Amino acid sequence: MQRDTLVSFEGVVKRFGSFVAVQKMDFEIRKGEFLAIMGSSGCGKTTTLRMLAGLEAPSEGVIRLSGKPINDLPTWSRDTPMVWQSLALFPFLNVRENVEFALKMRGIGKVERRRRAEQWLDRMQITEFADRNIAQLSGGQRQRVALARSLVVEPEILLLDEPLSALDAALKVRMQSVLKTLQRETGITFVYVTHSQSEAFSMADRVVIMSRGVIEQIGTPQEIYRAPRTxxxxxxxxxxxxxxxxxxxxxxxxxxxxxxxxxxxxxxxxxxxxxxxxxxxxxxxxxxxxxxxxxxxxxxxxxxxxxxxxxxxxxxxxxxxxxxxxxxxxxxxxxxxxxxxxxxxxxxxxxxxxxxxxxxxxx
Amino acid sequence: MSGSGAESINRSRGVDWALKGYILLAYLFVFAPIAASFVFSFNSDRFPSIPLGSFSLEWYEAVAADPLVWQGLRNTLVVGVVVGVISTLLGFGAAYTDYRYKFAGKQVYLALALLPPTIPVIILGLAMLAYLSRINLSGNALSVIIAHVVVCAPFAMAIIRLRLSQMDPALEPAAWNLGASEWKTMRHVIVPFTKPAILGALFITMAVSFDEFAVAWFVSGLNETLPVKVLGFLQGQVSPRINAIGTFVFVLSMTLVILAQLLLSGKGANDRAPADDKE
Structure with a gap:
C-alpha cells in the first residue's frame, strides 16, 4: 500500500440476493484527492459509496480506512459523513441545529458546538440563515447547509452522492466551483458519485468509471478523455x-x-x-x-x-x-x-x- | 390554460350554488341531533318541546350534583388518558416496525394489526368479557383499559404510519451517518419528525375511548364510564340531564379531534416542502 492511500478496496464484492451489485473491486483512494465515481444508474457506484459510509456491508473483501479494516464498524462509529442526493436535512431543526447535529451526537458541549457550527455557517456563507427553517431555504442554500452539516466534524473524507442533481444548470455550475474550492482549501478527500460526465470531469482529480459492478477505467479526466481504455x-x-x-x-x-x-x-x-x-x-x-x-x-x-x-x-x-x-x-x-x-x-x-x-x- | 382559470370560466353558477346547498344540507343532517341536544340542555322544560322554555343551567347543576356522574367522568378520564398513552406507544411501535423492516408475512402483520376496529363491537365486547372474566380481570377500570387499547391502538398505528411514510427515507440513515446510534436517532430524529402524529394519535385515541360505549358496557362492571352511565339514566328515566352530559362529552371529544386535526395537517404540510423540489 502506498503512503498516501486513505481508503483501499480489496477484493470487495457486494451481492443483494442473487444480484451482484459490485464485482471484485480493487482500488485505492488517495489522501486529499477529489475522486469522482461515474457510471449510469445501476452500475454500482452508489453501492460502493454506501459501503464506504458503512450503510451497506461488503459480501466479500476488505475496505480499509487509513490502513484499518472498517468492515465491521457501524456507520455511526466511522468518520465518513455523506451528502445525500435528497440532502436529507432534518426538517424539524433549523439551519444551526442541523449543522450542530453531528457534534451533539458526539457529546460535544453546547458552547463548543455553537462555536464550531458558527465557523462552518460562516465558511459556507449561510450565517444569516442560521435561525431559519429548512423549508424557507432555496436549493443552493440547502446545498450549503448539507455541506456544513457533514463537514462540521472535520472528517478526513467526505462522501457525496449526486448532491447537485436537483439544481438547475446555472446553480449546478456555481456549486461545482464551490465544491472544488472547498476541497482544495480543506484538503479533505472528496468521493463524489455522479452519472454526469461534466460534473465528474470538471471537478475531479481522478475519475473511476463503472459499469455493471465493474471498474472500467480509473484515471485523470484528461487520460480518460484522450484514451478511453475500453x-x-x-x-x-x-x-x-x-x-x-x-x-x-x-x-x-x-x-x-x-x-x-x-x-x-x-x-x-x-x-x-x-x-x-x-x-x-x-x-x-x-x-x-x-x-x-x-x-x-x-x-x-x-x-x-x-x-x-x-x-x-x-x-x-x-x-x-x-x-x-x-x-x-x-x-x-x-x-x-x-x-x-x-x-x-x-x-x-x-x-x-x-x-x-x-x-x-x-x- | 391554467386549471383554476378554466374551472372558473366553465363553472355554472347554478351548479355552484346547488353544490353549496348540498354541503349545507349534509352538515345539517349530521349535526342537527347534536345541536338539538345542545339547545335542550339549556332549556328549563322537563320534556324537549317547542316552543322552548327559558334559558336555564338547572340540568347542568343537577348533573354536577350527582356523585355517580362524577364517578363516571373520573373513570372515563382516567381510562381515556391511560388508553391514549398505551395505544399511542403500541401504535408507534407497530408503525415504526412497518416503516423500518422488511420481513416475510408483513402483509399479514399489517392486516392483523389493523383488524380490531373492523370487528363488530358486540362481538368484541362479548369476547373481551369472556376472556377477561376467565383471567379474573373483568368488572374494573383495568379491564376497560385493556379492552379499549385493543380498539384504539390500530388508530394510533394508522396515524403514525401515515406520518412515517412522508419521511425522506434517507433521513434515518443520514442521522446514523452523522454519528447517531440507532437509539439516539430514534430520540433525535424519528420521534421529533413524528411528533405531530404522535400527539394527534394521543388525542384521537383518547376521544375514541371517551365515546366508546359497547365494549365498556360489557366489561366495566361497577366501574362504569360516562357513556355507560348515560345509558343507565336513559333506562331509568328520560331527563334533560342526558343532554347536558351529551353536550359536555361532545365538546370534550371535538376539542381533542380538532387539536389532532390541527397538529396533523398544519405541521405536516410545512415539513413536506423541502422534499418537493427534489423531483
Missing part, C-alpha cells in the same frame, strides 16, 4: 468515433485495421495488437476532420454522408453516416465548419491522423 468507456463518454476490425500488416508498413469502412492505419501510443486479432480504435470527434474532396493523403479516409447538424454553443456537432450505416460525429468550431457544405445528404470525406487513433481493450 469500448464501454468510449461509448459512455460519447465523444469518440469507434471503428472495429481485424488486425493485419499494413501495405506501407505498420499495422492496419480492416474495418467495414475500409483499411485504417494504426499509429500513436500503445502496444500494437497481434495480426489476425480483432481490435477497436477510437478517434475523438474533435480530432476527426471533414473535407469536400479526398485529402491528398490516402490513409484513414472514410466517405461519409451528412445526416444532420446540431448547434452546441461554441461548437457544432455534425452527424454523418458511412456507406455501411455507421454513425460518425465531428465536432468543430463554427468558423471551421463555415466553408463546408453541410446540407443533409451531402457527400463528404472524414479523415484523421493515425496518431489520434487509440486502441481500446475489447470487452
Amino acid at each position: 469500448r464501454f468507456v468510449a461509448d459512455f463518454l460519447g465523444s469518440s468515433n469507434l471503428f472495429s476490425g481485424r488486425v493485419r500488416p499494413g501495405a506501407a508498413g505498420g499495422v492496419e485495421l480492416e474495418t467495414p469502412a475500409g483499411a485504417l492505419k494504426l499509429g500513436g501510443d500503445g502496444v500494437m495488437p497481434a495480426d489476425g486479432t480483432t481490435a477497436t480504435v477510437t478517434v475523438l470527434d474533435t480530432k476527426t476532420h471533414l473535407s469536400v474532396t479526398p485529402p491528398a493523403r490516402s490513409v484513414n479516409v472514410v466517405p461519409v454522408r451528412v445526416v444532420g447538424e446540431e448547434f452546441v454553443g461554441a461548437t457544432a456537432t455534425v452527424y454523418l453516416e458511412t456507406p455501411q450505416g455507421q454513425e460518425i460525429r465531428v465536432q468543430k468550431g463554427h468558423d471551421e465548419l463555415a466553408d463546408l457544405p453541410l446540407g443533409i445528404g451531402q457527400d463528404l470525406f472524414a479523415w484523421w491522423e493515425p496518431k489520434d487513433g487509440h486502441l481500446v481493450a475489447e470487452a
Whole structure:
C-alpha cells in the first residue's frame, strides 16, 4: 500500500440476493484527492459509496480506512459523513441545529458546538440563515447547509452522492466551483458519485468509471478523455468515433485495421495488437476532420454522408453516416465548419491522423 | 390554460350554488341531533318541546350534583388518558416496525394489526368479557383499559404510519451517518419528525375511548364510564340531564379531534416542502 492511500478496496464484492451489485473491486483512494465515481444508474457506484459510509456491508473483501479494516464498524462509529442526493436535512431543526447535529451526537458541549457550527455557517456563507427553517431555504442554500452539516466534524473524507442533481444548470455550475474550492482549501478527500460526465470531469482529480459492478477505467479526466481504455468507456463518454476490425500488416508498413469502412492505419501510443486479432480504435470527434474532396493523403479516409447538424454553443456537432450505416460525429468550431457544405445528404470525406487513433481493450 | 382559470370560466353558477346547498344540507343532517341536544340542555322544560322554555343551567347543576356522574367522568378520564398513552406507544411501535423492516408475512402483520376496529363491537365486547372474566380481570377500570387499547391502538398505528411514510427515507440513515446510534436517532430524529402524529394519535385515541360505549358496557362492571352511565339514566328515566352530559362529552371529544386535526395537517404540510423540489 502506498503512503498516501486513505481508503483501499480489496477484493470487495457486494451481492443483494442473487444480484451482484459490485464485482471484485480493487482500488485505492488517495489522501486529499477529489475522486469522482461515474457510471449510469445501476452500475454500482452508489453501492460502493454506501459501503464506504458503512450503510451497506461488503459480501466479500476488505475496505480499509487509513490502513484499518472498517468492515465491521457501524456507520455511526466511522468518520465518513455523506451528502445525500435528497440532502436529507432534518426538517424539524433549523439551519444551526442541523449543522450542530453531528457534534451533539458526539457529546460535544453546547458552547463548543455553537462555536464550531458558527465557523462552518460562516465558511459556507449561510450565517444569516442560521435561525431559519429548512423549508424557507432555496436549493443552493440547502446545498450549503448539507455541506456544513457533514463537514462540521472535520472528517478526513467526505462522501457525496449526486448532491447537485436537483439544481438547475446555472446553480449546478456555481456549486461545482464551490465544491472544488472547498476541497482544495480543506484538503479533505472528496468521493463524489455522479452519472454526469461534466460534473465528474470538471471537478475531479481522478475519475473511476463503472459499469455493471465493474471498474472500467480509473484515471485523470484528461487520460480518460484522450484514451478511453475500453469500448464501454468510449461509448459512455460519447465523444469518440469507434471503428472495429481485424488486425493485419499494413501495405506501407505498420499495422492496419480492416474495418467495414475500409483499411485504417494504426499509429500513436500503445502496444500494437497481434495480426489476425480483432481490435477497436477510437478517434475523438474533435480530432476527426471533414473535407469536400479526398485529402491528398490516402490513409484513414472514410466517405461519409451528412445526416444532420446540431448547434452546441461554441461548437457544432455534425452527424454523418458511412456507406455501411455507421454513425460518425465531428465536432468543430463554427468558423471551421463555415466553408463546408453541410446540407443533409451531402457527400463528404472524414479523415484523421493515425496518431489520434487509440486502441481500446475489447470487452 | 391554467386549471383554476378554466374551472372558473366553465363553472355554472347554478351548479355552484346547488353544490353549496348540498354541503349545507349534509352538515345539517349530521349535526342537527347534536345541536338539538345542545339547545335542550339549556332549556328549563322537563320534556324537549317547542316552543322552548327559558334559558336555564338547572340540568347542568343537577348533573354536577350527582356523585355517580362524577364517578363516571373520573373513570372515563382516567381510562381515556391511560388508553391514549398505551395505544399511542403500541401504535408507534407497530408503525415504526412497518416503516423500518422488511420481513416475510408483513402483509399479514399489517392486516392483523389493523383488524380490531373492523370487528363488530358486540362481538368484541362479548369476547373481551369472556376472556377477561376467565383471567379474573373483568368488572374494573383495568379491564376497560385493556379492552379499549385493543380498539384504539390500530388508530394510533394508522396515524403514525401515515406520518412515517412522508419521511425522506434517507433521513434515518443520514442521522446514523452523522454519528447517531440507532437509539439516539430514534430520540433525535424519528420521534421529533413524528411528533405531530404522535400527539394527534394521543388525542384521537383518547376521544375514541371517551365515546366508546359497547365494549365498556360489557366489561366495566361497577366501574362504569360516562357513556355507560348515560345509558343507565336513559333506562331509568328520560331527563334533560342526558343532554347536558351529551353536550359536555361532545365538546370534550371535538376539542381533542380538532387539536389532532390541527397538529396533523398544519405541521405536516410545512415539513413536506423541502422534499418537493427534489423531483
